[in-house]
Amino acid sequence: MRSLIDITDFSPEELQELMDTACDIIANPEKYQDSCRRKKLATLFFEPSTRTRLSFEAAMLELGGNVLGFSEASSSSVSKGESMADTSKILSCYADIMAIRHPKEGAPYVAACNASIPVINAGDGGHCHPTQTMADMLTIYRECGRIEHLTVGCCGDLKYGRTVHSLLSALTRYEGIKVILISPKELQLPEYMKQDVLDKNHVDYVEITSLEEALPQLDVLYMTRIQRERFDDATVYERLKDSYILTPEKLESAKETMRILHPLPRVNEISVKVDDDPRAAYFRQALNGKYMRMALILKLLREAEAGLQMPREDTLDNVLYCDNPNCISSVEQELPHRFRPTNPATGEYRCIYCETKKHKKN
């Protein structure tokens, strides 16, 4: 069964195909309004995420399908000691496709391995949130007319910001992408992202601390929130925070064709006075998210009917052990600790659930 766990599960060609479908849905919604008739989407939200859940539900309803599920697992019987594997087998009896949000990294992957229906990762802890990245990509594509040859600024919390990491992973597969990383020193992009994603793909990037300095060069500005909790020293936060707030004044130096994206919800990192600026694309981005989810549901259901399978991987079971406390393998006893080789030369392996890196001595 083909599933979507990480944005790179799809090739750039497949992503383009999804964006083309989304554009066709936008142009001809009535063509798709019965595409999922009698099909059921299960939304398994083990932690609340109202916006993502409602986007999936709206997507399925607009395809003519039905929705069932839960929006919080705290008190759900599903969470009472039942393994993710069992839950996904049971849910395969009730639905045709499922979207899973889970606080533990890798939980949707475990579901995908056990379900007999396609699984969509709707966010697994700090790990992946591929449908958000799909919304980002479609927004760039529709607003800028292309994804290649763009200068993309990522601003705010680049250290913990999962959406930025996913977006960079997706973007670096396109030609001519320049990246400007705008953040306080405390919240810079992690080393492994620079090495494994930017350097590895030969992406031209710079790190700066000033939003104002970066603005004139950008085709796309991807804003994220800076949280007080990320700073040990509250006075540092107080000193910095205003410089990463986007205002109409700061925008004056930006190109007319620049587009502002934000995964939402925003708190105050973009002034509401920016909302009416034609460059503000963040509400259109939310709408694009719905259309990409529609395209994704269509693709996965079509492939499931055609009997397409997830490719089998060479993995190593219970030899290396993952010590990431946020990994699904840390809470499910019966789950094998499973690693895939990522660099045979150095003996580097990664946890198949959460991508934690380990080295195996020969």
Add this chain to the structure above:
Amino acid sequence: MRSLIDITDFSPEELQELMDTACDIIANPEKYQDSCRRKKLATLFFEPSTRTRLSFEAAMLELGGNVLGFSEASSSSVSKGESMADTSKILSCYADIMAIRHPKEGAPYVAACNASIPVINAGDGGHCHPTQTMADMLTIYRECGRIEHLTVGCCGDLKYGRTVHSLLSALTRYEGIKVILISPKELQLPEYMKQDVLDKNHVDYVEITSLEEALPQLDVLYMTRIQRERFDDATVYERLKDSYILTPEKLESAKETMRILHPLPRVNEISVKVDDDPRAAYFRQALNGKYMRMALILKLLREAEAGLQMPREDTLDNVLYCDNPNCISSVEQELPHRFRPTNPATGEYRCIYCETKKHKKN
């Protein structure tokens, strides 16, 4: 976009049109069973109200539409610091119409100002609950055959009872309405309701403390609950409570054509022995609520398609400040404090969100 925030947003003629539609739905349900095909209602319940939510959902389903939403916002991401304005813009991407229940007064109004789809107030704190009043009105209309020339008794907690306040606001626009206010001294109708609603509309009313004395004169008895918490002195509550409980014995002196209404849930203020009396209309009232919500959804969606707009008002921004702690402006920092002039002669203004009164010196 036309929305429903307060019952008086509709003229008596519009209310009559809604009641006529509701009666036609009752007589010919199959005429309406596909009216909302492919339309989506979002039920945004920031606090739980199962009965109201299910009534809206049943209404939309019986019109052939679909429903999505949430039933509690405590742990919802929507509630995590996101402004009502942003939430309503996002939800406009997912649905065609939305019903909002919120603990803060004015929250649905803020949504209506920002959404690109119609908004229905499904209860905002102690402020308004217009669809309950619509259920009350249809019940009076169907049970009594008219709304004019009726003697209406309101019994119980008239001080805090939001449903009584709304009903009186709606009723006073009809001819020949007599009102009998039946309550302990501690829970009498507030002065402003008497002045601004009853006196202003020249309504004939009396205040009495005895339910038994009032009963023989009534065409309609609107019962509400008296809560122990409303009394400083528990012994006063104990002494009073039984006199406001409706029993078959008390009902003996009432007219055969009188009708008993109650917004429900009731606890013990109406004995279950009254349920089989043909005058007990409170369960039929719940059913009428569903039909009025169907008529309302139809009307608002039709007007949205026709491009009807909310009328623009002359307002005053950030000159007067609302100090009502239950007002949405008390929790949303970026929201302007906005007042509308309600009596130019005296300089009286009212908060546009919660109707708190202020005076502006010239």
Add this chain to the structure above:
Amino acid sequence: MRSLIDITDFSPEELQELMDTACDIIANPEKYQDSCRRKKLATLFFEPSTRTRLSFEAAMLELGGNVLGFSEASSSSVSKGESMADTSKILSCYADIMAIRHPKEGAPYVAACNASIPVINAGDGGHCHPTQTMADMLTIYRECGRIEHLTVGCCGDLKYGRTVHSLLSALTRYEGIKVILISPKELQLPEYMKQDVLDKNHVDYVEITSLEEALPQLDVLYMTRIQRERFDDATVYERLKDSYILTPEKLESAKETMRILHPLPRVNEISVKVDDDPRAAYFRQALNGKYMRMALILKLLREAEAGLQMPREDTLDNVLYCDNPNCISSVEQELPHRFRPTNPATGEYRCIYCETKKHKKN
């Protein structure tokens, strides 16, 4: 109005009819895909039970119907002091059939007495869970080809295991059923189950403590979980627990045609290594649950349209008093304490809500 409260509300013939319908649905799903068009199922889950709720919702959606309801009543207004009688009257305005899960025994029965639509008991405390038993029966029927002349082993917690009690009540109505009760001494089947169900129906049964000893004789093995909390002495639990865990090794002595059932969720009482054994029927059992719920919804809606009524019973009101703290009559003040005579010779009566036994002296 015909409802389903206890599995024995249906005769063996009716149960067979339901199983035949379920098999026909499996063979010809498209025949049923519009059977409940425009019908609404209300799922009133006063306590969470995600699996059961989703099974009901999937069932209704596959019949072409719609679903509304709630999944938890802790903060629901329905639970705020409103009686079950009132709630069920209101819900009758919003839906065509309802499924109720409630922590108090007898709550669905009270609903069935007051609703004007059919009520399905989706689990009432430790009392009944008839649709689980229906799933069990269809699984035995489909896997073994018959329900008569089978040797059925029930293993685990037979003292508190509601599903085992219900299954035994249903099975003992078939010919040639042999029962092997496999449990630690601490968790043996209660005396009243042996007397009132097994002995009364002349069922051949034995009690043993060894799963391994029982295995070779069984046609059906019904596994349940042994909870640590059930033991006063933790060391007893530690000594015992492994002997009631089903492993591939233990399975070697079982018949090739034996089938393993489990109501799920399982924790570790069946090793995941058993899952791929063709005798493991527990995931198919979950699927069978959905089909039986489809058959049940169809039957009850059909009977409701035909105007079938629950048979009136001879009962005794407010003479005997139920002292079961888990009975719905212990929390609802206005509910009469109602008993039905179950043995006129001995003056035995049973609470109509929770089946607590009392004796009336003449």
